[in-house]
Amino acid sequence: MSATRNLPTELDAVIVGAGFSGLYQLYKLRQLGMRVKVVEAGSDIGGTWYWNRYPGARCDVESMHYSYSFDPELEQEWEWTEKYPSQPEILAYIHHVADRHDLRKDVVLDTKVTSAHYDEDSALWTVRTEDGQEVGARYCIMAVGCLSVPKKPEVPGLERFRGDWYHTCDWPESGVDFTGRRVAVIGTGSSGIQAIPIIAQQASELTVFQRTPNFSLPTFNGPIDREMVADIKSRYRAIREESRQSGFGIAIEPPTRSALEVDPGERHRNYEERWQRGNLTGVLQAYTDLLADEEANETAAEFVRGKIREIVDDPDTAEKLCPKGYAFGTKRPCLDTGYYETFNADHVQLADLRETPLVEITEKGVRTSDREYEVDSLVLATGFDAMTGALLNIDIRGRGGQPLREKWQDGPALYLGLNPAGFPNLFTITGPGSPSVLSNMIVSIEQHVEWITDLVDHMRRGELRTVEATETAEKEWTDHVREVGDMTLYPKTDSWYMGANVPGKPRLLMAYLGGVGPYWQKCQEVAANDYEGFALSA
Numbered sequence: 001m002s003a004t005r006n007l008p009t010e011l012d013a014v015i016v017g018a019g020f021s022g023l024y025q026l027y028k029l030r031q032l033g034m035r036v037k038v039v040e041a042g043s044d045i046g047g048t049w050y051w052n053r054y055p056g057a058r059c060d061v062e063s064m065h066y067s068y069s070f071d072p073e074l075e076q077e078w079e080w081t082e083k084y085p086s087q088p089e090i091l092a093y094i095h096h097v098a099d100r101h102d103l104r105k106d107v108v109l110d111t112k113v114t115s116a117h118y119d120e121d122s123a124l125w126t127v128r129t130e131d132g133q134e135v136g137a138r139y140c141i142m143a144v145g146c147l148s149v150p151k152k153p154e155v156p157g158l159e160r161f162r163g164d165w166y167h168t169c170d171w172p173e174s175g176v177d178f179t180g181r182r183v184a185v186i187g188t189g190s191s192g193i194q195a196i197p198i199i200a201q202q203a204s205e206l207t208v209f210q211r212t213p214n215f216s217l218p219t220f221n222g223p224i225d226r227e228m229v230a231d232i233k234s235r236y237r238a239i240r241e242e243s244r245q246s247g248f249g250i251a252i253e254p255p256t257r258s259a260l261e262v263d264p265g266e267r268h269r270n271y272e273e274r275w276q277r278g279n280l281t282g283v284l285q286a287y288t289d290l291l292a293d294e295e296a297n298e299t300a301a302e303f304v305r306g307k308i309r310e311i312v313d314d315p316d317t318a319e320k321l322c323p324k325g326y327a328f329g330t331k332r333p334c335l336d337t338g339y340y341e342t343f344n345a346d347h348v349q350l351a352d353l354r355e356t357p358l359v360e361i362t363e364k365g366v367r368t369s370d371r372e373y374e375v376d377s378l379v380l381a382t383g384f385d386a387m388t389g390a391l392l393n394i395d396i397r398g399r400g401g402q403p404l405r406e407k408w409q410d411g412p413a414l415y416l417g418l419n420p421a422g423f424p425n426l427f428t429i430t431g432p433g434s435p436s437v438l439s440n441m442i443v444s445i446e447q448h449v450e451w452i453t454d455l456v457d458h459m460r461r462g463e464l465r466t467v468e469a470t471e472t473a474e475k476e477w478t479d480h481v482r483e484v485g486d487m488t489l490y491p492k493t494d495s496w497y498m499g500a501n502v503p504g505k506p507r508l509l510m511a512y513l514g515g516v517g518p519y520w521q522k523c524q525e526v527a528a529n530d531y532e533g534f535a536l537s538a
């Protein structure tokens with residue numbers, strides 16, 4: 001635990017959020033000898049992995065690739081136990097890193113940042129917290145996470161419900177035992193799909209309320225393969241570097257052929273072999289055009305549907321679970337352990353909200369257009385106000401007092417996904433306009449933190465006071481992000497990547513699809529060219 005909940009009144013930098021990104025940023029800025037604190041709303045460190053404690057929570061990047069690379073001894077010493085790391089194991093890892101580098105002493109917990117205002121005369125940020133504290137700092141770094149503001153379903157009545165209810169991303173630390181209870185789960189994204197099989201093992205009855213069926217692939221999770229671990233550890237440096245240069249932040253052999261130039265039999269065998277790998281990139285990266293061409297995509301989508309029809313006994317349920325009408329991969333695909341199989345159990349039923357929409361939550365349960373489902377417990381797996389939600393929840397004001405909310409009313413605009421013009425010395429880690437959620441997050445986090453740290457070091461050495469993106473650079477980059485996105489199928493699908501899950505939110509692709517490697521190269525070029533596109537002043 002941190003020593004105190006009190007912030008000093010002056011710092012060199014304030015970091016908001018104590019997840020993977022905030023903790024690493026603290027480590028790096030402390031190396032520069034700066035006075036830094038991390039301010040965290042939660043009661044402990046861990047960010048996403050602190051809050052998302054729902055049953056079955058697990059990362060869908062393999063353990064050996066979902067860890068920091070900055071500490072070579074740590075990566076040799078740490079032993080993951082499973083192919084995919086569970087939430088408790090990732091949290092234990094984060095705690096281990098914090099202890100190893102004595103990070104906790106500079107983390108202020110249970111303290112929510114409510115505003116960050118820039119003062120042009122002093123060139124300082126004033127950061128205020130819900131409990132009335134105020135701190136001035138040269139730099140303000142938003143490490144607030146991309147998926148940290150929960151979204152509830154837009155239906156009335158939750159306050160009337162007499163049973164107990166939970167959102168997957170704010171789960172009780174003591175856990176929940178559903179034994180003998182009638183449970184409803186609303187939402188079939190990654191969180192719902194991971195939680196449902198575990199809840200089904202406990203509940204006496206489980207009803208899954210599905211609006212949009214999702215594509216989900218099996219993890220084939222299990223004890224980690226020790227030979228593979230030894231092999232990776234023997235060449236970790238090279239693998240990390242390859243990941244940094246790759247498309248999605250995980251080194252894989254890139255595809256070379258179109259799905260449409262391959263004979264259907266061979267294509268099926270290829271998909272089958274990749275399905276058995278139990279990862280996200282296998283099937284999705286089988287061919288060059290799966291995320292760019294509808295016809296090519298349909299071959300993979302139909303392969304997955306075939307699997308669903310094989311696994312689920314009841315043909316009617318299987319058909320309802322089959323995703324249709326959008327391209328495979330353009331809504332975040334899921335990895336599961338026994339998800340489709342769960343629907344073969346007699347006490348599990350699927351309520352298709354496309355046929356009978358959700359109307360309200362009642363005192364006793366959930367009402368759809370055709371009936372009321374009485375339940376004891378309700379689980380909301382309804383997702384997040386992604387990418388911009390956590391930033392816009394804070395009253396951030398830049399030059400001339402301009403609110404970030406006003407600047408972004410038509411959607412987020414930042415240069416390189418790192419800094420919005422008009423907001424000097426404010427940085428976002430894995431912000432909109434960077435590869436972010438369309439990459440292995442830890443790889444992208446490390447890139448951003450290191451780039452920001454180098455820039456701050458450059459500023460200090462040159463006795464410079466402010467750095468901010470120019471309007472021109474910001475516009476060119478934002479246009480580029482959109483153009484690259486438009487070359488893919490992503491913008492055609494209503495997804496949280498597009499902001500489409502939150503009513504009224506501007507609809508645009510918020511992550512950069514140009515690839516982790518090319519993006520990183522661009523960031524390095526910008527730095528090498530005297531921070532081209534940024535205005536630096538003394």
Ligand code: N01
Pocket residue numbers: 058059060061147152153154155168186187188189190191192194210211212332335353358381382383384437496501
């Ligand atoms: O949220 P989601 P999530 N009525 O937005 C439904 C990461 N993550 O928490 O699709 C009825 O994906 C909504 O339906 P629809 C990962 O990046 C990673 O599951 O909008 N239904 C959808 O089914 C992931 O993508 C991991 O039609 C409503 C569901 O709720 C991201 O977090 C694990 C509704 C929300 O799905 C978010 O995942 C978990 C309404 N009014 C999460 N509103 C791993 O690493 C929403 N829904 C494995």
